[in-house]
Amino acid sequence: MDFDYDLFVIGAGSGGLAASKRAASYGAKAAIAEGEDVGGTCVVRGCVPKKLLVYGSKFSDLYEDAVGYGWKGVKSKFNWPTLISNVQREVHRLSLLHTDLLAKANVELISQRATFIDPHTVQVGERQIRAAKILIAVGGEAIKPDIPGIELSITSREMFLLAKQPKTLAVLGAGYISVEFSGIMQGLGTQVTHLIRGERPLRGFDRDIQDGVYEGMLNHGINVIPEIELLELKKTKKGIKVIYTQAGETHKFTVDAVLCAIGRAPNLEGLGLEQAGVNLNTSSRFPSIAVDEWSRTSQSHIFAVGDCTDRVNLTPVAIAEGRAVADTEFGHQPRTISHDNIASAVFSQPEAASVGLSQAQAEDRYGAENLKIYRAKFRPMYHSFTGKAEKVMVKLVVEAHNEKILGVHMVGDHAAEIIQGMAIAVKMGATKKDFDATIGIHPSTAEEFVTLR
Structure with a gap:
């Protein structure tokens, strides 16, 4: 059977970009279809522009905090159009960068949405394209409740x-x-x-x-x-x-x-999954594409990664899943992705981050009597002179009999940066004794994790 491509990817977000470039590096003839800007939710309308807005929003506090440290108070003025314009300029730059990287990787970009006609064929504009393998990486979209107005x-x-x-x-x-x-x-x-x-x-x-x-x-x-x-x-x-x-x-x-x-739901409308014979998982709140541990759908040659599968909806997870598909199918390196102990962060104010089990999850799995909880809540040194009621919370959830760290949680400045390092320890099976034997960096918030008693 003749095919136009070895791999055809629907969706140029994080997972689709990672999979197509990795497959092309193994010599696969690959193409990717995207009806919007290249980069997907993360680059265009999610993680990246949101984090830039978070940075911008913190300056108001910095002006106030400086007074306690001897700086003369200033009356600052914020300009919304300047920030929004700068954010969109950076988003556009990153989108073009990803477009260039596709070209350098010899991945053909087709700037239109693809729809299935049959299990091996997609309609893209006026073209009908046949592919040996197809990857669905269309992400998710925001939902709204059904209420008047x-x-x-x-x-x-x-x-x-x-x-x-x-x-x-x-x-x-x-x-x-x-x-x-x-x-x-x-x-x-x-x-x-x-x-x-x-x-x-x-x-x-x-x-x-x-x-x-x-x-x-x-x-x-x-x-x-x-x-x-x-x-x-x-x-x-x-x-x-x-x-x-x-x-x-x-x-x-x-x-x-x-x-x-x-909330968000898998962006499946108009894909024509029924023509492809791809089954959905309807047991969750919103229908998602059903996949096995290899990200394979009900059709053995069709795969799906990222938010459209509603497993762990995070950008690094989609990237890892996409690369695993490419390694397995084109690189002769079969592997799956573990969805356990994946760190996550909330760029709230104050920031929060965690890895592993929450206390409630650990109690359900192991029983409350089989756990030890270590927790501290305190004012960080930074706020010694600001007069603000900011608090930091650090917490370890530990299995009692072997002292294995089951979960690490934090609320406070730089929580994401700190928990990223903690995630390595949790992934490696670190114990409370390992934490206790580690000498902290003083004075820092992170050292509290190795001094909890």
């Missing part, structure tokens, strides 16, 4: 493109995206009201992380309203009216804009 809200995609900074903003959601944008916008001078359905944000993270981030949000001036049910959004002359209930009572307030960040 929800079309008045924007998603994280539009946040990076707003021409004018809203003076007031309502944020809907309890996940990391909603929490991060609340911190960003509050730091940039927008008054944020954050609405969550549950008791705390960041469900699924360790409870001490939830509490630490929640406390930090309040300390930073964010109006967090928990345990609500959103009823309706209404357009008014003064803005968007948000109507919700809490404890059986109806409440209303008006803001300039509403960010809906309640």
